[in-house]
Amino acid sequence: MADAAKPATLFEKIWRRHVVVDRPDGYTLLYIDRHLIHDGSYFAFQRLKNRGLKMRRPDLSFGTPDHYMPTNTRNKEDVTNPDSKRMVTGLAINGAEHGVTVFDIGDRRNGIVHVVGPEQGITLPGITLVCGDSHTSTHGAMGCLAFGIGSSEVTHVMATQSLWQKKPKTMRIDIDGALGFGITGKDVILAIIAKIGTAGGTGHVFEFAGSGIRQLSMEGRLTLCNMSIEGGGRAGMIAPDDKTFAYIAGKPYAPKGAAWDKALVEWKALPSDAGASFDSDVRLSGPDIAPMVTFGTSPEDAVPITDRVPDPSTAKDATKREGLTRALAYMGLTPGTAITDIKIDRVFIGSCTNSRIEDIRAAAAVAKGRKAVVPSWIVPGSGIIKEQAEAEGLDKVFKEAGFEWREAGCSMCLGTNGEIGHPQERIASTSNRNFVGRQGKGVRTHLVSPAMAAAAAVSGHFTDVRRMKV
Amino acid sequence: MAQDKDPQEKVPARKPFTSVTAVAAPINQANVDTDQIIPARFLSLPREKMSPHLFRDVRYNDNGSPKPEFVLNKPAYKNAQIIVAERNFACGSSREMAVTVIQDNGFKSVIAPSFGDIFFNNCFQNGVLPVMLPEARVNQLLRFLLELPGAEITVDLPTQTVKGPDGMVDTFEIDSFRKDCLLKGIDEIAMTLGYEADIAAFEKKQRSANG
Numbered sequence: 001m002a003d004a005a006k007p008a009t010l011f012e013k014i015w016r017r018h019v020v021v022d023r024p025d026g027y028t029l030l031y032i033d034r035h036l037i038h039d040g041s042y043f044a045f046q047r048l049k050n051r052g053l054k055m056r057r058p059d060l061s062f063g064t065p066d067h068y069m070p071t072n073t074r075n076k077e078d079v080t081n082p083d084s085k086r087m088v089t090g091l092a093i094n095g096a097e098h099g100v101t102v103f104d105i106g107d108r109r110n111g112i113v114h115v116v117g118p119e120q121g122i123t124l125p126g127i128t129l130v131c132g133d134s135h136t137s138t139h140g141a142m143g144c145l146a147f148g149i150g151s152s153e154v155t156h157v158m159a160t161q162s163l164w165q166k167k168p169k170t171m172r173i174d175i176d177g178a179l180g181f182g183i184t185g186k187d188v189i190l191a192i193i194a195k196i197g198t199a200g201g202t203g204h205v206f207e208f209a210g211s212g213i214r215q216l217s218m219e220g221r222l223t224l225c226n227m228s229i230e231g232g233g234r235a236g237m238i239a240p241d242d243k244t245f246a247y248i249a250g251k252p253y254a255p256k257g258a259a260w261d262k263a264l265v266e267w268k269a270l271p272s273d274a275g276a277s278f279d280s281d282v283r284l285s286g287p288d289i290a291p292m293v294t295f296g297t298s299p300e301d302a303v304p305i306t307d308r309v310p311d312p313s314t315a316k317d318a319t320k321r322e323g324l325t326r327a328l329a330y331m332g333l334t335p336g337t338a339i340t341d342i343k344i345d346r347v348f349i350g351s352c353t354n355s356r357i358e359d360i361r362a363a364a365a366v367a368k369g370r371k372a373v374v375p376s377w378i379v380p381g382s383g384i385i386k387e388q389a390e391a392e393g394l395d396k397v398f399k400e401a402g403f404e405w406r407e408a409g410c411s412m413c414l415g416t417n418g419e420i421g422h423p424q425e426r427i428a429s430t431s432n433r434n435f436v437g438r439q440g441k442g443v444r445t446h447l448v449s450p451a452m453a454a455a456a457a458v459s460g461h462f463t464d465v466r467r468m469k470v
Numbered sequence: 471m472a473q474d475k476d477p478q479e480k481v482p483a484r485k486p487f488t489s490v491t492a493v494a495a496p497i498n499q500a501n502v503d504t505d506q507i508i509p510a511r512f513l514s515l516p517r518e519k520m521s522p523h524l525f526r527d528v529r530y531n532d533n534g535s536p537k538p539e540f541v542l543n544k545p546a547y548k549n550a551q552i553i554v555a556e557r558n559f560a561c562g563s564s565r566e567m568a569v570t571v572i573q574d575n576g577f578k579s580v581i582a583p584s585f586g587d588i589f590f591n592n593c594f595q596n597g598v599l600p601v602m603l604p605e606a607r608v609n610q611l612l613r614f615l616l617e618l619p620g621a622e623i624t625v626d627l628p629t630q631t632v633k634g635p636d637g638m639v640d641t642f643e644i645d646s647f648r649k650d651c652l653l654k655g656i657d658e659i660a661m662t663l664g665y666e667a668d669i670a671a672f673e674k675k676q677r678s679a680n681g
Contacts, residue, residue, distance in 0.1 A: 025646045
């Protein structure tokens, strides 16, 4: 074990505290404090059962069905596909059998797993958290180590509450200087991925730091860490600070009273020590970040709204050139087209990336007093967020502006619940992946922030939201 | 606290991986994501029904007819058991079906300059060997495989080598933990249950620290 006096990173501090066994071959059995499950965990439960195993610590697992439930209904009977229905209904059944807390469909606490964890105070600074979903990196915004795992590893955690891990490398990503007006966590992470590439962080855990990060709200930080995986990093982390503690205080599963005071002392000791070293360092200038829009089929294909669709012939190598050419053909875009000249057919505001109350408010501020000119959906991240937005009258703002106000769930981010676009349909989406076919076969996805998506909804094309009166 | 019987008795060990000599299929595209390998709409299917949907949307036309230009539809690669792909193969979603659907189509090993981290881990969970070779060598292999459809590659785990159609042998790195698990067909859950006492001791320590 490393010398305790040596300056340590946030990651290193959490890692050290969770080592169950260090093997001489470099593998560590890492203890898992929280395990989040969802309707997609169905097969992992099945595997556990087939092996005759029990969950070791059902009290440390929390479930919420999100991937397979349509967002125009809260009745599980409305799930028409029998395979999907089995996944949605299976979670509550498996949860009851194993003694796991499940926020089922119909419970106001139900929602997208990566929204529900922080919202319920299940996600806390200093813990290890895993989930069978790559966007588990989201939770690192609370100052914990959180990463996505495969279905076999889900079964492993169910049976042993631990995972075999090789210690990842660390990368510090500094955002120097204040972000400009109207710049969100989404713009920051897209700018980072455009710089480092979609494999830039492979094998690394990111720590996002610098004044540009401190400035972000918890919602903005969750968005930022959410897309760490799109930069290749399995986990993204942000040191907890007063904003973090204020967000957690009073949440249902957060520590209370004396336990809170004790936790706070520990949490305040978590940030990386001065002089702690990282395996690599990346810096971006905060003031230089503009609202970002993706034009291709990889999240690294992102440019500022003021820019144009790039020319593949300027790509740095043959692989990139071929990739860009293929991407532009799929996207139906011509090099040199101004991003603001790209017309859209549909808008999706939601997903574990951008469905929190601040996201909904930002979209509503743009929608207010305007009219959507394309079909536009707002899908809140949880029942609680939906209630809060309704209490603030935001649902009315959206309805008056011709947006569709829906129930919580993953929805059109990946369409496992049947909510997908049409072939060649061009969607401005606040989700996380613009992959080929991600939102439906042939669908052309452009990733943007909620305000930018709402601006596109009311304009019919991409628009610099900073130029709109909000 | 100890297991009432040896966990290895409950679950037979997985089939070990040692070596494969077989036709290799070239996927000459970077950043192939797991959504392409198995589109989301098939994820709720039981495993036995999923295998026809490998690369569904790039492999088949809307009417279900195979696209003749797609590598896995070409007769020369019919018996391929190795995939050679460009960098950042299988990035994106954690869906383990991306591994199992490749495996159920007869593939035992995937060679690329780099992989999505979660897919890379998922391979080992299923006894599929992911091999990282330098990008220049992978590009060379891709060229061979495209020019000589049906050419064979040998991936040998004990010696950690890949022998290309040109006879050149490259060595690759693999963690000894992963190598051992593959060679012996070790089931990770069964192995971890052998550390039950350590896990229980950790939990006790954590409880007293929080108490």
